[in-house]
Amino acid sequence: MFLKGNYKTIEPASGAIIMANGIFLIGAVEAFPTLDQVYGKYLAFFLLVAWVIIYKDLTIQFFHRDFIIPFIQNPVHSFVIGTWIAGVSVLCNVFLRYFPEILLLTQAMGILNTFLWLFFLVNCIYNFKQLTVDHRDYPVHGAILLSTVGTQSIIILLNNVFFQFPVYFSQSIILLGILFYLAGATLLVNRYIKHHxxxxxxxxxxxxxxxxxxxxxxxxAIVTTNTFTPGFVIYFWLLVFVLLVAVELIEVIRAIKRIRQYGWNKGLFTYNVTQWSRNFTFGMFYTFSLIMQTNPFYSMPDWLFSFQRNFMDVWAWVVLLALVWEIAIFIKARVGTLYREKWEMT
Structure with missing residues (x-):
């Protein structure tokens, strides 16, 4: 079952790279017609190439005992499997948008991704038990909420790639994701309130x-599957909007503090694979808002529709510029690594 020999190590959270770039191509790209209509297929193809490279290394690494055993046993880090699932889900939705003629391949990927999610589901339940019973003081962070991200990405994928599933089935999966969110959010609050x-x-x-x-x-997931009521979705969107503003204000304060303490380069310009999660969340909020507006099932007051539209006009640029920024930081880090390796060889 396990592979032997050396292998190229890769950050387990690298699936977030596909998530972040892919969500732009199925959401905020609609605000940039030239990128969408002229370059969209090329960008989707580059995303496919990146997916092949990243997931090849992730798969090889996954089947090595010295990686998988400690990885699965880590009650927080193993939640990043959610990035693998969400990455495939997002890529499949990109295929639906730009390459609808390969639907059978997309469906096959969706089936395989569902089996990976079932493995992840067991892992999530086990790790939540670990964090609430056996490792109560473990320093958790937002990665545990990937339990929700991976779960909701599956129901979106299945409904888009195959057919509209029965409402009760979609609601059950969505409620499971919400349950994971409540459990993860409780652990996060406990971590930052109880520990000083x-x-x-x-x-x-x-x-x-x-x-x-x-x-x-x-x-x-809700507006894709037509579950829950329009009134609920309106209040839900407002809740997400408030949390978006609050969390990103904290991020701005954090960035200022890091610049003061570490300088611009280390404080702001140093690459870390977890930074892609921010790009994904930015793009996901835009996509949620976009589908909410275009789905006739979810009617809303004129004032909210107008506010959303005006906000999205600005937010689309935030999503794009943040993505370009992250790609630049990534390239800077890769060039620096290659330069150091070349220097060490000489």
Missing amino acids: DWTLTDDWANTNCIIHGALSITGL
């Missing part, structure tokens, strides 16, 4: 933006 030995500069994780991102994908 943490600082915003060093202990507020990049993944904490999933506090609003996990709810955005829950909202997207």
Whole structure:
């Protein structure tokens, strides 16, 4: 079952790269017609190439004992399997948008992704038990909310790739994701309230933006499957909007503090794979809002429709510029790594 020999190590959370770039191509890209209509298929193809490279390394690494055993046993880090699931789900939706002619391949990927989610489901239940019973003081962060992200991405994928599932089935999966969110959010609140030995500069994780991102994908799952009432969705969207503003204000304060303490380069321009989670959450909120507006089942007051539309006109640029920024930081880090490796060889 396990592979032997050396292998190329890769950050387990690298699936977030596909999530972040893919959600732009199925959401905020609609605000940029040239990117969508002229370059969309090329960008989707580049995303496919990136997916093949990343997931090849993730798969090889997964089947090595020295990686998988400690990875699965880590009660927080193993939640990043949710990025693998959401990455495939987002990629399949990109295929539906730009390459509808390969539907059979997309459906096959959807089936395989569902089996991976079932494995992840067992892992989530086990780890929530670990964090609530055996490891109560474990330093959790927003990655545990990937339990919700992975779960909601599956119901969105199945409804889009196959057919509209019965409402009760979709509601059950969505409610499971909400249950995971409540459990994860409770653990996060306990971590930051009960423990006082943490600082915003060093202990507020990049993944904490999933506090609003996990709810955005829950909202997207709801408006994709036509579950719950329009009134509920309106209040739900307002809740997510408030959390988005609150969490990102914390992020701005954190960025200022990090610049003051570490300088611009280390404080703001240093790459970490978890930063892609922010791009994903930004893009997911836009996509949730977009589908909510275009789905006739979810009518809303004129004032809210107008507010959403005006906000989305600005937010689309935030999503795009944040993505370009992250790609630039990623390239900077890769060039620096290659330069150091070349220097060490000489």
